[in-house]
Amino acid sequence: MIEDKDPKKTALQELGEFQLIKHLTKDFAITNASTLKGIGDDAAVLDLKDKKTVLSTDLLVEGIHFDLSYMPLKHLGYKAVMVNLSDIYAMNAVATQITVSIAVSNRFPLEALEELYAGIELATKSFNVDLIGGDTTSSKTGLLISITAIGVANDNEIAYRSGAKPHDLLVVTGDLGGAYMGLQVLEREKAVFKVNPNSQPDLEPYTYIVERQLKPEARKDIVELLKQLEVTPTAMIDISDGLSSEILHLCEQSNVGCDLYEDKIPLDPTVISACEEFSIDSTLVALSGGEDYELLFTIDQKDFDKIKGNPNLTVIGHMTDASLGANMVTRSGSKIGLTAQGWNSFKE
Template identity: 75%
Template sequence: MIEDKNQQRTDLSQLGEFGLIDHLSKSFEIKQKSTIKAIGDDAAVLEYDNKRVVVTTDFLVEGVHFDLSYMPLKHLGYKAVIVNLSDVYAMNAEATQITVSIAVSNRFPLEAIEELYAGIQTACKLYDIDLIGGDTTSSTSGLIISVTAIGQVDKDNEVYRSGAKPNDLLVVSGDLGGAYLGLQVLEREKEVFKVNPNSQPDLDAYTYIVERQLKPEARKDIVKLLHELEVKPTSMIDISDGLSSEILHLCKASKVGCDLYENKLPLDPQVISTAEEFNMDSTTIALSGGEDYELLMTISQEDYPKIKANPNLTVIGFITEAASGAHLVTRGEQKIELTAQGWNSFDKD
């Protein structure tokens, strides 16, 4: 009845998620005094007196972000919360509240949704988060979860993506690549199961990496640790789409370059052995794997003594002038330009 006379069609996959957000939000103006930072970081920042409030939101769509054939609903609920808390911690803030909205088709019984909420609740308990709202509705297909997380931070303690300076150290928490390899293991088991439904998966050799995929944690402890060490990072971001992609976000927002050292990348032994088993390069996985939910930050050189003995933090490179570009320095001392091979949901189908 209402005809679309606009014949132009630009495929969404040409833009990708980040491109799409940039494109759509560029014409919006900011008018509220309380809006300190809108789109463009891990979370938005609002100000009320001397408290700053951070807000972040994420969608999880069945068939795009998760596959219920190997993702138990309880784990999914847990992960949906963690993914958002991770964005709050990446602002150097304390996560305090979430809202959870779900759209669900009638093929899910109440008991399934209860499982999902049991996972959400476990995450809330473990991270001291209040569930303060949400919406539930039916969907014509599949399960869609939208979580918004709210946090707070004292004024001027928040850390953006944009504060990195040349000579700052590039630091990462935990280790990398586990979540991606855990997914490979789960997908392999799914194929085996399709061929022989009586097969019992033996995941004993992969417990760490499977847990990294199914039950990731957000690094609340790192924000606390940094506070105790009296280190305020100059910039920070969480690693959801792969280290390369996140480094490039930091460099772009801070208008700097960087040298990243291959031999410094923190890898768990299970990541190394499983990568070999799958005939994959562990460096590529660490750079592009995604879903590790570790924190990537830059710190001033003068803070190095405070962090150098800490097993939770690894220096993996340093920041350079923008003109130098962003590079990986390989074990063979070669300099390779860093490229984002992060994940773009619009490329999936």
């Protein structure tokens, strides 16, 4: 297929705000019974009956949270939704609706926003959530995306960060560090491209970790799995800022300490080999890398048999008395205190 070197570009001012919203959202269908009215009125209308409502909002800013030189707009739309759904699943809740607001500069034609919304639409269909509203406005500094996610849960099933008790087991889903190492690969290839624009990066050996960075998957399946296993987490959080930061959040909110075992941290072989290539310590990457969007939670010890041997779940430690602090037990058996070195969007 011959690539179109001069694709059609439609200036956004040709449509105006209301026609733009109508155009970008025309293919979004309503699938949740709780959505009585979505886009098209002054406000959306939801009927959540006797469930508790949970909400989360995230703002993604070009140049701070994403780099369009290697982040395709369709992937960005998908990832922006995942970031928010992950927060809902971290409450042990079911995500049902989202709103999407964007601020966009005139360097983006309509076709670029169509790509962005194609990723958003794929996410809504894959995770059965309804797009019910939002806003569009102009920007002088590129692209900003703000998404609010809404979910529901039974009162007795909501998992806060504050429910962990000493002796609870600390459990993580999936594996860690992939998103950070994927970012390292993309940044390296970007630097090579700047020096030699004719170079073609070979990303195939890094497929898994690059996908972890560009197209993360929120762990809706874990909420469903825990329900099937009849396990209610005592506390839960998603891993957006790195394992150590999230453990410290749980410890602070629950007033407990923690022993994390270094040799239990789940690492994909691709992550280990990439860490060796970049001369980065894999444990440090898991502790501080962030953007994995896995779930970190605590369970009562009596529930251990229910999760034992499950390939989605790894017990990586246990909670202790607050006076003992949050520590990592190294492979050599020594203890070192955990520090928060995760993402800080305000650093220079």
